[in-house]
Amino acid sequence: MDPNGIPNGIGKAMKHLDLDGHELPPSPAPSSPSAGRKYALATELVYTESNDQFNSSSTPIYQSATFKGGPGQEYDYTRSGNPTRSHLERHLAKIMNANRALVVSSGMGACDVITRILKPGDEVVTGNDLYGGTNRLLTYLKENGGIIVHHVDTTTLESVQGVLMEKTAMVLLETPTNPLIKVADVAGIASAAHAANPSAIVAVDNTMLSPYLANPLDLGADVVYESGTKYLSGHHDVMAGVIGVNNVALGEKFYFMINSTGCGLAPFDSWLLLRGIKTLSVRMEKQQANAMAIAQFLESHGFKVRYPGLKSHPQYALHWSQARGAGAVLSFETGSIALSERIVEATRLFGISVSFGCVNSLISMPCRMSHASIDPATRKERALPEDIIRLCVGIEDLTDLVDDLSQALVRAGAVRLTENGFEALEHHSAGRTTQVVDEP
Numbered sequence: 001m002d003p004n005g006i007p008n009g010i011g012k013a014m015k016h017l018d019l020d021g022h023e024l025p026p027s028p029a030p031s032s033p034s035a036g037r038k039y040a041l042a043t044e045l046v047y048t049e050s051n052d053q054f055n056s057s058s059t060p061i062y063q064s065a066t067f068k069g070g071p072g073q074e075y076d077y078t079r080s081g082n083p084t085r086s087h088l089e090r091h092l093a094k095i096m097n098a099n100r101a102l103v104v105s106s107g108m109g110a111c112d113v114i115t116r117i118l119k120p121g122d123e124v125v126t127g128n129d130l131y132g133g134t135n136r137l138l139t140y141l142k143e144n145g146g147i148i149v150h151h152v153d154t155t156t157l158e159s160v161q162g163v164l165m166e167k168t169a170m171v172l173l174e175t176p177t178n179p180l181i182k183v184a185d186v187a188g189i190a191s192a193a194h195a196a197n198p199s200a201i202v203a204v205d206n207t208m209l210s211p212y213l214a215n216p217l218d219l220g221a222d223v224v225y226e227s228g229t230k231y232l233s234g235h236h237d238v239m240a241g242v243i244g245v246n247n248v249a250l251g252e253k254f255y256f257m258i259n260s261t262g263c264g265l266a267p268f269d270s271w272l273l274l275r276g277i278k279t280l281s282v283r284m285e286k287q288q289a290n291a292m293a294i295a296q297f298l299e300s301h302g303f304k305v306r307y308p309g310l311k312s313h314p315q316y317a318l319h320w321s322q323a324r325g326a327g328a329v330l331s332f333e334t335g336s337i338a339l340s341e342r343i344v345e346a347t348r349l350f351g352i353s354v355s356f357g358c359v360n361s362l363i364s365m366p367c368r369m370s371h372a373s374i375d376p377a378t379r380k381e382r383a384l385p386e387d388i389i390r391l392c393v394g395i396e397d398l399t400d401l402v403d404d405l406s407q408a409l410v411r412a413g414a415v416r417l418t419e420n421g422f423e424a425l426e427h428h429s430a431g432r433t434t435q436v437v438d439e440p
């Protein structure tokens with residue numbers, strides 16, 4: 001019996017509506033979405049309201065596929081809705097500055113849900129540097145779904161404008177891009193896209209920054225999505241995808257797809273993601289401080305480093321006009337694939353692994369790993385350097401990380417000794433570039 005004397009909590013659920021008119025779960029109730037931030041983001045990340053019947057401090061996991069009761073109740077079947085998932089979605093809506101958030105089984109699941117609104121003949125404008133999996137899905141839609149996909153350099157508004165037209169149904173942006181760390185002007189591109197077609201959907205993949213560092217909906221995007229597998233969860237123990245929107249009808253369309261295809265995030269995974277989100281601010285602050293120091297270390301030794309925290313980044317000012325931090329992913333080049341391979345294999349603390357956003361530091365060669373699904377000819381056409389190394393910096397002690405990287409550079413033979421220490425074999429510094437001579 002609930003306090004209203006109605007069995008199964010149904011009456012209690014029916015009494016409460018959230019801002020969008022959705023009924024709240026019987027227990028726990030979520031914190032209010034999109035009601036304006038009462039606290040700083042770091043506080044909002046850990047703060048959730050709950051009316052759990054036992055005052056549980058941690059959101060209970062409703063590990064149940066079905067819910068008993070009759071028609072009209074808030075929950076009947078976990079594919080359609082689950083209290084733990086709802087709690088997470090409402091919490092995320094708040095921190096993403098979204099009217100509604102939806103969570104699915106992976107970042108690619110989120111991208112799939114979003115692109116399912118496309119129809120044959122629709123045009124999509126996207127970047128020429130893009131996560132390999134996103135590129136793979138768009139290529140599938142191009143080859144099998146009758147969708148026209150334009151890959152352009154999203155760092156310049158003009159190249160995007162050059163392909164925008166009335167038939168542009170979607171603009172899909174990454175900023176910074178994975179792995180070349182290119183920055184796109186979200187506000188500029190969103191207004192150009194909406195001018196070309198007022199109903200075009202501008203979707204931003206916010207995986208590299210997370211809601212802690214950027215809120216693309218505030219810049220004019222219609223949809224923000226990200227891989228919750230990365231910073232939001234932070235420990236590489238769960239796969240998840242997150243979608244945020246302000247438009248109620250668009251939110252309903254995405255919910256329809258999620259319920260129809262059955263990709264909603266499972267209760268336990270929702271709980272893991274909810275737990276991860278609580279430490280997002282401390283993890284991200286430490287990770288990006290470490291990343292900044294490592295980017296400076298590599299650049300000062302002559303490597304060509306791509307990181308938006310460095311003043312040498314070609315879009316430094318643009319990045320900082322739309323983000324609150326530089327994130328913790330950087331890439332650098334060595335001038336030789338074999339040299340890059342030796343560096344990657346010589347690190348100990350930086351684990352060789354795909355993905356990023358984890359508390360542990362990772363190292364990878366995107367062309368061999370995360371972006372291997374992009375064929376070599378396309379990689380060449382898009383100027384994706386085969387020797388590029390991506391570092392995803394974690395929360396370890398900075399001195400240990402720098403020592404690990406230094407010993408790897410020396411053991412791999414990537415540096416030559418100088419009076420002041422060492423410098424990259426292919427040395428990039430103001431006014432001069434020396435080349436790697438021997439390709440082993």
Ligand SMILES: Cc1ncc(COP(=O)(O)O)c(C=O)c1O
Nearest residue numbers: 106107108131178207227229240
């Ligand atoms: C930028 C970006 N977007 C989306 C995804 C897809 O996320 P997931 O692996 O959770 O499907 C990834 C990585 O996988 C990514 O790096």
Ligand SMILES: N[C@@H](CCSC[C@H](N)C(=O)O)C(=O)O
Nearest residue numbers: 131133354355356369370373
């Ligand atoms: N085998 C996977 C590779 C996943 S890459 C994950 C992540 N986005 C990254 O950039 O490292 C696949 O083919 O999808």
